Amino acid sequence: MTAVVQTEGLTKYYGKRRGLEDLTLEIQPGEVFGYLGPNGAGKTTTIRLLLDVIRPTRGTVRVLGGDPREPATRARMGYLPGDLVLEERDRAIDYLRFLGRARGGVPAARIEALAERFDADLSVPMRKLSKGNKQKIGLIQAFMHEPEFVILDEPTAGLDPLVQQEFLALVREVRTSGRTVLMSSHVLAEVENVSDRVGIVRAGRLVAVENVAVLREKAVRRVELHFESPVPRDAFDDLPGVRDLRVEGAGVSCTIDGRPDALIKAAARFTVVHLVSAEPDLEEIFLTYYSHEEAHHDHPQPA
Numbered sequence: 001m002t003a004v005v006q007t008e009g010l011t012k013y014y015g016k017r018r019g020l021e022d023l024t025l026e027i028q029p030g031e032v033f034g035y036l037g038p039n040g041a042g043k044t045t046t047i048r049l050l051l052d053v054i055r056p057t058r059g060t061v062r063v064l065g066g067d068p069r070e071p072a073t074r075a076r077m078g079y080l081p082g083d084l085v086l087e088e089r090d091r092a093i094d095y096l097r098f099l100g101r102a103r104g105g106v107p108a109a110r111i112e113a114l115a116e117r118f119d120a121d122l123s124v125p126m127r128k129l130s131k132g133n134k135q136k137i138g139l140i141q142a143f144m145h146e147p148e149f150v151i152l153d154e155p156t157a158g159l160d161p162l163v164q165q166e167f168l169a170l171v172r173e174v175r176t177s178g179r180t181v182l183m184s185s186h187v188l189a190e191v192e193n194v195s196d197r198v199g200i201v202r203a204g205r206l207v208a209v210e211n212v213a214v215l216r217e218k219a220v221r222r223v224e225l226h227f228e229s230p231v232p233r234d235a236f237d238d239l240p241g242v243r244d245l246r247v248e249g250a251g252v253s254c255t256i257d258g259r260p261d262a263l264i265k266a267a268a269r270f271t272v273v274h275l276v277s278a279e280p281d282l283e284e285i286f287l288t289y290y291s292h293e294e295a296h297h298d299h300p301q302p303a
């Protein structure tokens with residue numbers, strides 16, 4: 001199977017300023033890859049290299065098995081830029097039809113169906129659209145020619161929650177059809193529900209690539225259980241992965257590292273009336289990666 005993205009030692013300097021350093025990454029067909037990092041980390045630089053908007057200082061990049069410089073490769077891709085600029089005088093519908101023709105013909109019904117999903121008004125001049133409504137036009141043009149590989153730079157910026165849900169549903173459909181998505185964000189919550197893997201970039205370097213399922217399993221979560229009648233503390237003492245245990249009457253609360261299996265089995269001996277489990281906070285895991293990286297770079301050990 002040919003990788004959709006394959007980079008080796010990909011590096012970009014803007015003069016002396018580092019944009020991206022030594023990125024080696026593969027993304028496989030049918031994957032949704034979340035690309036995360038704080039402002040200035042190098043996300044947009046990576047995306048522009050994949051699209052041949054800028055050229056690498058060194059290293060190699062292949063996209064869909066080809067050279068991103070080839071128009072034939074570009075034609076198989078969809079792209080939502082982070083700094084979307086739209087021709088202000090045009091109506092959105094005219095702009096989308098124009099792009100559709102330039103891309104070899106996109107059925108009008110497909111444009112209309114996407115507009116309906118995103119509740120986008122295509123009939124007004126684009127200068128009259130709010131930021132969120134402009135972003136919808138950007139998303140429609142990124143998906144409407146059904147590209148094999150969609151690259152989205154901060155796609156959910158400015159979208160209201162309902163439209164965000166619709167967008168995530170569309171990304172899942174694209175994956176189901178075997179196509180591939182790369183989406184960047186500086187907010188983990190925006191990508192974790194839809195991504196198969198997440199790459200974390202910081203200060204121009206890829207710090208970690210993790211399977212989202214693995215991240216979730218590693219994650220720390222807070223759990224509260226309420227029972228029908230008071231439970232003995234020793235039933236919950238020394239369970240693997242359980243810490244910060246508090247038992248007060250019929251209530252038990254604790255923090256779980258990894259799997260909740262031992263706690264669930266201990267609790268199952270009593271009658272559980274209520275259970276609350278806070279979503280794992282993946283931000284904390286990322287902070288762990290970040291601080292390792294910092295320790296490595298900023299405080300080198302003497303040889």
Ligand SMILES: Nc1ncnc2c1ncn2[C@@H]1O[C@H](COP(=O)(O)OP(=O)(O)OP(=O)(O)O)[C@@H](O)[C@H]1O
Nearest residue numbers: 014017018019037038039040041042043044045046
């Ligand atoms: N055209 C440019 N000229 C000079 N430096 C640049 C240029 N574009 C990016 N940089 C620098 O490269 C580094 C990475 O920037 P990049 O835009 O790739 O980050 P990002 O992760 O996309 O951040 P953001 O979320 O803020 O868009 C930053 O230090 C930035 O200042």
